[in-house]
Amino acid sequence: MYPNLNSRSKALYDRAVASLPGGNTRTTVFMKPYPIYAARGEGCRVWDVDGNELIDCINNYTALIHGHAHPHLIAAASKQMALGSAFGLPTESEIDLAELLVSRLPSVDQVRFTNSGTEAVMMALKAGRAFTGRPKMAKCEGSYHGSYDYAEVSLDPGPEYWSDNAPPVSVAYAKGTPANVLSDVVTIPFNDVDGAVSLIRQHRHELAAVLVDPLPNRAGLAPVDKEYLLALREVTCEIGALLILDEIMSFRVGYHGAQGLWRIDPDLTTIGKIIGGGFPIGAVGGRREVMSVFDPSHGKPALPHGGTFSANPVAMRAGLTAMELLDEAAYDRLNGMGATVRDEINELFRRYKVCASAIGLGSLVKINFSDRHVRDYRSAYLAPEQSARLAAFNIELLNRGVLSAGNGLMAMSTPMTDTEVKAIAAAAMEAILGIAAA
Missing domain, CATH: 3.90.1150.10 (Aspartate Aminotransferase, domain 1)
Structure with missing residues (x-):
């Protein structure tokens, strides 16, 4: 029975406290009195x-x-590890997984791999700035998009910040968040068409992108209203901003992701989690014109992007196998x-x-x-x-x-x-x- 102060978990936690802050290296898995x-x-x-x-x-x-230790995923990862786990060269594996993702997501022409969902969102927002030349982004109040300063704004504002007669305010999630980060994020209400569209139009000349999760966990996992999503698509086209759909978690709800269910075509999509077959991964994909900001083939790209383990072949092969199993x-x-x-x-x-x-x-x-x-x-x-x-x-x-x-x-x-x-x-x-x- 939990808690059991004589358990091995408790003993390991006591040991961890000496070398990890609070005995923890991942806030989401912490629990009291011990994990x-x-x-x-x-x-x-x-x-x-x-x-x-x-x-x-x-x-x-x-x-x-696919749960733990799926034999097909073990076989795919093991086969690749015997050939090498990472190189300072591209491998065919990244092409294979990119082609599968492009085939599943009609809005995506090209893909850029990262090592986490946080990094995918970060690069998508930076792509929005690089493509439009504008500084600001909009995101929904209470939506989690990883551990990037801009994406964390207004992640968990308490009732003391709410007002029935005023729009949401941009509130820092982590102490020490620079004031300019808050000023560059427009916080919009989720599933409120009039409130969101009004705020987006107010900042029409400054907004590079609008970021939305169609199934936000921190907002109770309430599915987005189709009317709301279509309104965001329409207003972003109207003002020349990008619509970024965060499908890092919602990609698991259907063969073509949440965008397939809602029949929406964002400019950029962030994905992760299930596409790695249990290994660290993230990706940002979108239409060719927008993804060209990453293109180094004609000199320095508008948005340079590296990453020692990005598109490592173990994650690529395991991810490809995982996705092929998901018919x-x-x-x-x-x-x-x-x-x-x-x-x-x-x-x-x-x-x-x-x-x-x-x-x-x-x-x-x-x-x-x-x-x-x-x-x-x-x-x-x-x-x-x-x-x-x-x-x-x-x-x-x-x-x-x-x-x-x-x-x-x-x-x-x-x-x-x-x-x-x-x-x-x-x-x-x-x-x-x-x-x-x-």
């Missing part, structure tokens, strides 16, 4: 260092769509499991009269302990007592063999079957009863 340390994973299950077996619904924050039937099965988990948990919340909901799309699920209809960051924002209920729910799930993210996020993986779906629902019921008893 669970993984020992190994296989399929849709993970074992911690104390031998506890868990159904893994985190899947490295949605990246491991339309695989997506349909994954999305069906996600819908079943959401429906089962929502039925439990109704049955036991719990003010909470399971939201999401496709193979993604987000638990929100609120009685509000979630459609943006503010409606998804949890008061301290609601956050405490979510934390208790996650611990109850953990102690019943289901690993979910601390923010309530769950992701299905291809090794899961009806057995795991039923086990997740059963654990959720016991977790709800456990919270009620407490």
Whole structure:
């Protein structure tokens, strides 16, 4: 049972505190009083260092769509590693994966690989500036786009910054964020057509790009309204700015990504997570004219971009194999499991009269302990007592063999079957009863 102060995980955490700040090198996996340390994973299950077996619904924050140690991915990575893991030369592998991504995304003519989603977003925003010659960007309040100063603005502004009669303000996420970063970011409301379009038009001569996640995790995983997305597409064309669609997480919701579901053609798309087959990766892709800012074939490009491990062949080969395994039937099965988990948990919340909901799309699920209809960051924002209920729910799930993210996020993986779906629902019921008893 967690917490267990005599556990090996607790001992490892105590050891980690000496050499890692707060015993941590990745804020998202920290938990109090200590994190669970993984020992190994296989399929849709993970074992911690104390031998506890868990159904893994985190899947490295949605990246491991094929779960752990998939034999095809092991074979692809191992074959390449025997030939070399990285070179100061290009390899055919990057062409192969780029061609697959171009075939899946109608809006993308060309691709540039990076080592993370954060870097992909950073390069997309820099491409927007290089292409338009303008300094500013717009992003949605409460949307997470990685650890780049500009992308982090207004990631988690508290209610003290809200006003019903005023637009969102640009708030620093990290201490020490330069003031000029805040002034170069226009924060727009998510799923509010009039509010967003008005702000974009106000800054029409300065905006290089508008960045939007169609399924923002920090905003409760509420899917974007098609009307909102189409309005952003229209207004960016009107003012000559780029529309950047962040599909780093949402690319897993369909064969052609979220843009295929919403039938939207952004100028640039950022992708990552599932396209690496479990290895570090990111990519930015878009129409040829915009991607030309990276082109070095005629001299120094408008936007030079390097990276020692960018397009390393291990990630390319594993990623290609992972994506080839994701045919339309695989997506349909994954999305069906996600819908079943959401429906089962929502039925439990109704049955036991719990003010909470399971939201999401496709193979993604987000638990929100609120009685509000979630459609943006503010409606998804949890008061301290609601956050405490979510934390208790996650611990109850953990102690019943289901690993979910601390923010309530769950992701299905291809090794899961009806057995795991039923086990997740059963654990959720016991977790709800456990919270009620407490």
